[in-house]
Amino acid sequence: MTPGVRIPVKLHRRVCLVLTEDAVLAQELLSRRRLADQVLGRLTERVLLIRPGRVAAVVEELQAMGHTPRVVGSLPTGSLDETP
Amino acid sequence: MTDSSGFSSAFSAALSRYAPSLRKRVADNLLRDRSKLTPKQTIERMAAAVQNVPLIDRRLRELKPEARGLLTLMHQGLRFRWTLAHALELACVVGSENGLDLILSLCENGLLFAELPDEKFVIEQFEQWVPKALSERTAGLLVPPRIAERAAGSAAPLGLEASDEPQGNVEVYPPSDGLEMPLRLAVLWQKMRFSPPRLKHWGGIFKKDREQLQSDPLLNAPGPTDPVEIPNAWGWHFVCGLAVGLIWLNDDTLPTQVFSGQRPDLLLHDLPTVLKSLWACNDRLESWLANEENNPAEIAMPWPATAGIAVVAALGQLPPGQWCSVNDLAFWLVRRHPRWKSDGTDEAEEELAPRLPRSLMDWLELFLLGWAYRLGLVEAARDSDKAWFVRLSNVGRGILGLGPMPSLPHYPRTLLVQPNLEIIAYRQGLTPELIGNLSRFCEWKSLGPACTLQLTPESVYRGLETGLTHEDILRLLQQHAVRELPDAVTQALRTWANKRERITVYAAATLLEFPSADALQAALSRGLPALVLNDRLALVEREDDLDYRQFRLMATRDYGLPPDRCVQVSDDGVTLSVDVSRSDLLLETELQRFAEPVSPSDAPFLQGQQFGKESNRRAYRMTPASLRRAREDGLNVEMLDDWFRRRTGSEAPPAVRLFLNGTAGGSLHITTLLVLQAPSAQVADGLMQWPESRRFIRERLGPTALSVEQADLPALLDLLRSVGITVQ
Numbered sequence: 001m002t003p004g005v006r007i008p009v010k011l012h013r014r015v016c017l018v019l020t021e022d023a024v025l026a027q028e029l030l031s032r033r034r035l036a037d038q039v040l041g042r043l044t045e046r047v048l049l050i051r052p053g054r055v056a057a058v059v060e061e062l063q064a065m066g067h068t069p070r071v072v073g074s075l076p077t078g079s080l081d082e083t084p
Numbered sequence: 085m086t087d088s089s090g091f092s093s094a095f096s097a098a099l100s101r102y103a104p105s106l107r108k109r110v111a112d113n114l115l116r117d118r119s120k121l122t123p124k125q126t127i128e129r130m131a132a133a134v135q136n137v138p139l140i141d142r143r144l145r146e147l148k149p150e151a152r153g154l155l156t157l158m159h160q161g162l163r164f165r166w167t168l169a170h171a172l173e174l175a176c177v178v179g180s181e182n183g184l185d186l187i188l189s190l191c192e193n194g195l196l197f198a199e200l201p202d203e204k205f206v207i208e209q210f211e212q213w214v215p216k217a218l219s220e221r222t223a224g225l226l227v228p229p230r231i232a233e234r235a236a237g238s239a240a241p242l243g244l245e246a247s248d249e250p251q252g253n254v255e256v257y258p259p260s261d262g263l264e265m266p267l268r269l270a271v272l273w274q275k276m277r278f279s280p281p282r283l284k285h286w287g288g289i290f291k292k293d294r295e296q297l298q299s300d301p302l303l304n305a306p307g308p309t310d311p312v313e314i315p316n317a318w319g320w321h322f323v324c325g326l327a328v329g330l331i332w333l334n335d336d337t338l339p340t341q342v343f344s345g346q347r348p349d350l351l352l353h354d355l356p357t358v359l360k361s362l363w364a365c366n367d368r369l370e371s372w373l374a375n376e377e378n379n380p381a382e383i384a385m386p387w388p389a390t391a392g393i394a395v396v397a398a399l400g401q402l403p404p405g406q407w408c409s410v411n412d413l414a415f416w417l418v419r420r421h422p423r424w425k426s427d428g429t430d431e432a433e434e435e436l437a438p439r440l441p442r443s444l445m446d447w448l449e450l451f452l453l454g455w456a457y458r459l460g461l462v463e464a465a466r467d468s469d470k471a472w473f474v475r476l477s478n479v480g481r482g483i484l485g486l487g488p489m490p491s492l493p494h495y496p497r498t499l500l501v502q503p504n505l506e507i508i509a510y511r512q513g514l515t516p517e518l519i520g521n522l523s524r525f526c527e528w529k530s531l532g533p534a535c536t537l538q539l540t541p542e543s544v545y546r547g548l549e550t551g552l553t554h555e556d557i558l559r560l561l562q563q564h565a566v567r568e569l570p571d572a573v574t575q576a577l578r579t580w581a582n583k584r585e586r587i588t589v590y591a592a593a594t595l596l597e598f599p600s601a602d603a604l605q606a607a608l609s610r611g612l613p614a615l616v617l618n619d620r621l622a623l624v625e626r627e628d629d630l631d632y633r634q635f636r637l638m639a640t641r642d643y644g645l646p647p648d649r650c651v652q653v654s655d656d657g658v659t660l661s662v663d664v665s666r667s668d669l670l671l672e673t674e675l676q677r678f679a680e681p682v683s684p685s686d687a688p689f690l691q692g693q694q695f696g697k698e699s700n701r702r703a704y705r706m707t708p709a710s711l712r713r714a715r716e717d718g719l720n721v722e723m724l725d726d727w728f729r730r731r732t733g734s735e736a737p738p739a740v741r742l743f744l745n746g747t748a749g750g751s752l753h754i755t756t757l758l759v760l761q762a763p764s765a766q767v768a769d770g771l772m773q774w775p776e777s778r779r780f781i782r783e784r785l786g787p788t789a790l791s792v793e794q795a796d797l798p799a800l801l802d803l804l805r806s807v808g809i810t811v812q
Contacts, residue, residue: 006633006634006635006636007598007603007606007607007610007634007635007636008598008599008603008635008636008638009596009597009598009603009607009635009636009637009638010596010597010598010637010638010639010640010641010664010665011594011595011596011597011637011639011640011641012594012595012596012597012640012641012643012668012669013592013594013627013640013641013642013643013644014592014593014594014642014643014644015590015592015593015594015595015643015669016589016590016591016592016593016643017589017590017593017595017623018587018588018589018590019587019588019589019590019615019617019623020586020587021585021586021587025586025587029587040670040673040674041670041672041673041674041676041677042673043617043618043621043669043672043673044617044618044621046617047617049669049670049673050589052643052644055589055591058589059589062587062589067583067586067587068541068542068545068548068580068583068584068587069584069587069588069589070548070549070584070585070587070588070589071549071588071589071591072588072589072590072591072593072625073590073591073592073593074346074591
């Protein structure tokens with residue numbers, strides 16, 4: 001890229017993601033049925049794309065699996081009641 | 085007076101409800117300045133006047149002693165907002181014959197301000213405001229904190245006389261350290277995070293949730309020095325938690341749920357601030373216990389908030405260290421407070437004693453020896469006749485503004501952290517701030533002279549989620565531990581903190597999608613603070629960190645909004661053209677389930693604008709193989725139809741249905757047919773319409789083409805010949 005020239009970019013806002021330490025962990029999460037239902041797809045081998053508005057359900061399921069996920073950004077209160 | 089932060093806005097709002105003539109009259113009385121002022125200037129001058137100490141002192145000197153007494157009690161209640169009913173009760177306590185006149189006169193003189201939240205209502209006269217203020221809970225009086233504070237210096241005597249000192253074998257209870265309520269509130273905050281109770285729409289708690297709270301040992305257990313047992317103490321903590329904003333109700337959910345803040349903010353202050361905030365909750369207990377469901381049988385009486393303020397204020401007028409019997413306070417109350425005062429209450433104590441309401445004595449003991457004692461306001465003693473005596477403590481005098489707040493002992497090293505991950509917290513060194521911080525990452529196990537807490541993976545995880553770091557936790561424990569932290573503890577903390585780093589959930593991340601890997605690398609070299617996800621995608625935790633001067637935004641997608649229709653189906657029914665400028669990340673992953681990307685050379689129809697150096701359209705193709713794979717993954721025609729409707733605006737193309745469903749139960753046949761070609765569509769219509777010829781025609785293949793079975797041909801030719809039609 002030429003220095004000083006603005007870099008073209010597409011911005012994706014308010015994306016719900018799960019980022020795992022490694023690909024195996026992502027695969028383990030996908031094999032959990034109740035979690036896989038909330039996953040729209042696998043963006044990369046370590047990144048899972050979550051259905052909008054379902055982050056709270058994902059965090060709850062991860063905790064039920066014994067994981068202690070770091071949550072970045074606040075979870076909406078009452079989000080478990082949101083329609084998918 | 086605590087909670088004065090919201091006074092200015094409340095004051096301006098209250099004055100804006102005054103009619104101009106009323107506002108001018110009040111301003112004239114307060115300012116004594118006859119200059120002509122605009123409404124805005126009037127409000128500004130009055131706002132300045134209620135902070136002006138010399139002016140306030142001049143106005144206060146002109147007041148009757150009862151008026152100064154009323155303002156003093158309001159000051160000692162530590163609130164600037166009062167209901168008219170409460171103000172009337174306090175006016176009676178200070179000896180006013182006509183409390184309403186006293187209050188209206190203070191309003192006329194600009195020392196109290198009438199508040200009315202109804203924006204349509206304008207106060208023309210204060211008399212007109214009174215009925216609304218008595219009927220609406222939200223209407224009330226504002227007392228400027230500075231005025232109340234200055235009035236407290238010249239309060240009228242409340243008439244409580246010092247009783248005899250306790251006699252005989254006196255049991256003096258150790259003064260409360262004031263930590264009992266902060267500790268219970270910390271427990272409440274933790275509990276509300278794990279299992280918040282649900283509330284019915286009229287305010288009561290669901291029975292099952294209520295029973296859990298009632299049986300909770302930490303919320304209800306007596307304190308180590310409590311003089312009396314407190315029935316259903318959890319209710320106090322619950323109300324106080326709500327009043328001070330430690331927990332709150334979410335009315336958006338059904339049923340209403342209770343939520344805990346991310347941090348126990350109230351507790352992250354010094355002890356005097358916390359105790360003042362809790363003392364100011366006194367009136368919330370009254371409204372809580374006014375609901376029968378919340379008023380258990382053990383209490384079974386109202387909670388007269390103003391009586392509590394009056395009693396403590398009266399104790400404050402006794403010489404420091406002077407005991408007063410609870411019995412004498414009861415006599416004083418029945419003669420002063422309108423809840424009990426009647427014609428006969430001025431009689432001598434001997435005649436009045438048999439008629440003292442039992443509920444008054446019960447409440448006084450609960451209030452003084454429970455609530456006020458726990459807050460550290462009073463000290464308690466019991467004489468050999470089992471009669472209770474109380475006196476205002478130095479902390480109490482500090483809270484009421486009657487003296488300096490005593491300096492509290494400071495023992496920073498008060499935690500014994502044990503290898504089994506249990507922490508013993510010696511009470512002498514605890515502070516609300518330490519209690520609040522420990523509550524963020526430890527579970528309270530027991531409360532007593534030495535409290536115990538437990539470090540668990542879950543508690544530490546929750547602490548990290550409140551914003552603490554592994555280093556913060558270690559530092560706090562090291563700072564307050566009486567000896568070096570055991571290796572097992574530091575190791576466990578490190579392990580648990582590392583475990584949390586294995587999975588990160590982003591609730592609302594910002595992703596940058598670059599047209600090429602080079603573009604992404606260029607952005608990184610210019611200092612983009614991002615986490616690289618792949619060769620074209622980078623994640624930014626805070627969008628504010630982006631330097632937009634470095635970027636040219638080609639498109640923006642918000643995932644909080646419904647997905648865009650950004651896909652077109654080409655005429656072949658299997659090739660999909662994606663408008664990259666409108667597409668989202670979900671689309672890419674959705675497409676991967678049933679289509680394969682097509683390179684630009686294989687998709688000559690792709691033409692359009694440029695996205696960087698790339699085409700702004702991408703192509704995907706659905707093949708029998710890709711759709712077979714999709715079907716094996718559980719995708720069916722209905723799901724695809726739904727996807728095509730959302731993304732293209734129409735149903736799945738027939739070719740896709742063919743690949744997915746085949747012939748859907750039917751089968752294909754190959755057969756030999758004769759085609760009868762008519763010279764025009766009209767002739768073909770006639771052959772189809774005439775019943776004699778129609779029976780020989782198998783089906784219409786096109787506007788002029790009809791199919792005929794070989795065996796029927798001779799009969800059809802004979803028929804046509806009979807009507808004069810020849811066939812070549």
